[in-house]
Amino acid sequence: MNYKNIKAEKKDMVGVITLNRPDVLNALSSALIGELGEALTNFESDQEIGVIVILGGEKAFAAGADIKEMLEKDYFEASTGDFLGNWGAITKCKKPTIAAVSGYALGGGCELAMQCDIIIATEDAKFGQPEINIGVIPGAGGTQRLTRAIGKYKSMEMILTGRMMNAHDAETAGLVTRVVKKSALIDEAMDVANKISKMPRAAVIAAKSSVNRSFETTLAEGILFEKTSFYSLFATEDQTEGMRAFAEKREPKFRNR
Numbered sequence: 001m002n003y004k005n006i007k008a009e010k011k012d013m014v015g016v017i018t019l020n021r022p023d024v025l026n027a028l029s030s031a032l033i034g035e036l037g038e039a040l041t042n043f044e045s046d047q048e049i050g051v052i053v054i055l056g057g058e059k060a061f062a063a064g065a066d067i068k069e070m071l072e073k074d075y076f077e078a079s080t081g082d083f084l085g086n087w088g089a090i091t092k093c094k095k096p097t098i099a100a101v102s103g104y105a106l107g108g109g110c111e112l113a114m115q116c117d118i119i120i121a122t123e124d125a126k127f128g129q130p131e132i133n134i135g136v137i138p139g140a141g142g143t144q145r146l147t148r149a150i151g152k153y154k155s156m157e158m159i160l161t162g163r164m165m166n167a168h169d170a171e172t173a174g175l176v177t178r179v180v181k182k183s184a185l186i187d188e189a190m191d192v193a194n195k196i197s198k199m200p201r202a203a204v205i206a207a208k209s210s211v212n213r214s215f216e217t218t219l220a221e222g223i224l225f226e227k228t229s230f231y232s233l234f235a236t237e238d239q240t241e242g243m244r245a246f247a248e249k250r251e252p253k254f255r256n257r
Helices: 030-045 075-080 108-115 142-150 152-161 167-173 182-197 201-213 219-235 237-247
Strands: 006-011 014-019 051-055 060-062 097-101 104-106 118-122 126-128 178-180
Touching (some): 014 182, 060 108, 097 182, 108 126, 108 142, 142 167
16 A cells, blocks of 8 residues: 555565655654554554564654644643544554664654564664653653663653663663664564564464563563463464474474464
8 A cells, every 4th residue: 555654565474664754854743653553454464464664764763743733732632632642553563563763763753663562773873752842741652661661760861851862872771672783774673573473473472462461560460461371372283383393303384373
C-alpha cells in the first residue's frame, strides 16, 4: 500500500517501516501516526512476517511531534479529542519491533523508539524529552518508559532540563540495546530481525509477552505468567521439533505450528 508519510515494505520475513518526512526531520504528525498504525496492523496480520523494523532518516529518527498541529489546541480539545490516543500502536504488536535510530530521537521520537522492544542506535544518535522547553511534559509515555529504562534520577534531570543523552551514555544507562557505526545501522537491525524471525513464532511471542509483563506486575505474578506461557509451548509442534533436534544434534526445522 502507498503511504504519504511513511514507507512500508516486506523483506523476506521482516516488515520494514520507514518514517518519511525528511524535510521536517520526521516530525510525527497525526497523519504519520495514523499511517504507522495501519502499516503495523497489516504486518501483524501477515503470517509471513515475524519481526517489524522501524527506521528514520540519517539526520533524525524523529525529532518530535508536529508542534504546528499542537499550537492552537486548548485543554478541552486535547482532552476530549483523545489527543495522542493512537500513539501506542507499536505497544499493541505481538510481534517483536526494532527501532533503528540515527540522529535525533527527541520528544515523540524518543517515545516512539521506547515503545519498541529493541533499540539499535548509531554513534551520533541523541535521545531526549525536551517538552519542558515548550511548556508541556512528555505525553506519549516518556515520563514512564524513560524512568523504567534509566531510573528516576537520570530521567528526572532529562525531563526537567530538556538535556539530551548521547548514544553511548544511552547504552550505558540501559536505554539502547547497542550502538553501531552509522553505515552499519540497517544491516545490524535487519540481522537481528532476521535472526528473530527464524525462531519459532509462538515462543517469540510468549517470550516478548513475559518480558513485558515483568514491568507491569509483581515478581510473583510475573513468574506465574511466565510458567503458564512456558507450559503452553508444549502444545506446539515447534517445541517437539526443537527439543528433538537438540537431542539428535541437528538444526531444527521450525514450521510455526
